[in-house]
Amino acid sequence: MTPSELSDLHTRAFTTERGWSTHEFERLLSLNSSSLFTRPHGFLLVQTVLDEAEILTLAVDPSQRRQGTADALMRDFFDATGTANILLEVAQDNEAALALYNKLGFKVSGTRSAYYDRADGPKVDAVLMTRAMTHRHSS
Numbered sequence: 443m444t445p446s447e448l449s450d451l452h453t454r455a456f457t458t459e460r461g462w463s464t465h466e467f468e469r470l471l472s473l474n475s476s477s478l479f480t481r482p483h484g485f486l487l488v489q490t491v492l493d494e495a496e497i498l499t500l501a502v503d504p505s506q507r508r509q510g511t512a513d514a515l516m517r518d519f520f521d522a523t524g525t526a527n528i529l530l531e532v533a534q535d536n537e538a539a540l541a542l543y544n545k546l547g548f549k550v551s552g553t554r555s556a557y558y559d560r561a562d563g564p565k566v567d568a569v570l571m572t573r574a575m576t577h578r579h580s581s
Contacts, residue, residue, distance in 0.1 A: 443480050445471060448501075451485065455501035458560055459533075462499070470498065479518045484511040486519055495523055497530035500539070512542055520546075526575055531568040533558045540569065548573045 443451070445467035453461025470476050470487060476498075479486040483506035487498045497519075502511045531554065532539045548571040557568035 443478075443485055448478075448485060448487075451483075451503060452499065452501045454504060457504075458535075458562070459558055477519075477522070479515050479522070481511050481515055481518070482506075484515055486515040488519060488523075490523070490525055493524075493526040495519075495525040495528045497528065507538070512539075513546070516542070516546055520575070523575065528573045528575060529570065530572075531557070531570050534567040534569050543571050543573075546573065 445464045448467045449462055449464040452467075455461075467487075470489070471478060473489070475489050475491055477488045477490065479488070484500075484502035486500045489496050489498055500512055500515060502515075528548075529551070530543065530548070532543065534540075534553070550569055551572045552570040554568040554570065556565035558566040560566055
């Protein structure tokens, strides 16, 4: 996906907050620490520093949700990563994302009060979540 396609999809996926611009995706993708995972109708952008990865954003086209795309993207990332820990933040009102992350073994590690702006209402807390990775090593 091009930065423009990522921006378009991100804007469609995140209707309650500002979608990221083409320029923001260009900048993030230019970093050696960034990894992009794509599937039809969705993408996952991750930044890795040393043995810790942060999920920057996960977006799925609204017309294609509830078909396993987000789960598949996360599992693609799990299979590819060598990090010890993964962290993310998610809006407290994003029930679908919270359910996915809980199902995938993420645990709540904190909150950021009034972190996300909402055009149609008050700010929403961010839920901080982490997941320790266990890796199998072949002998």
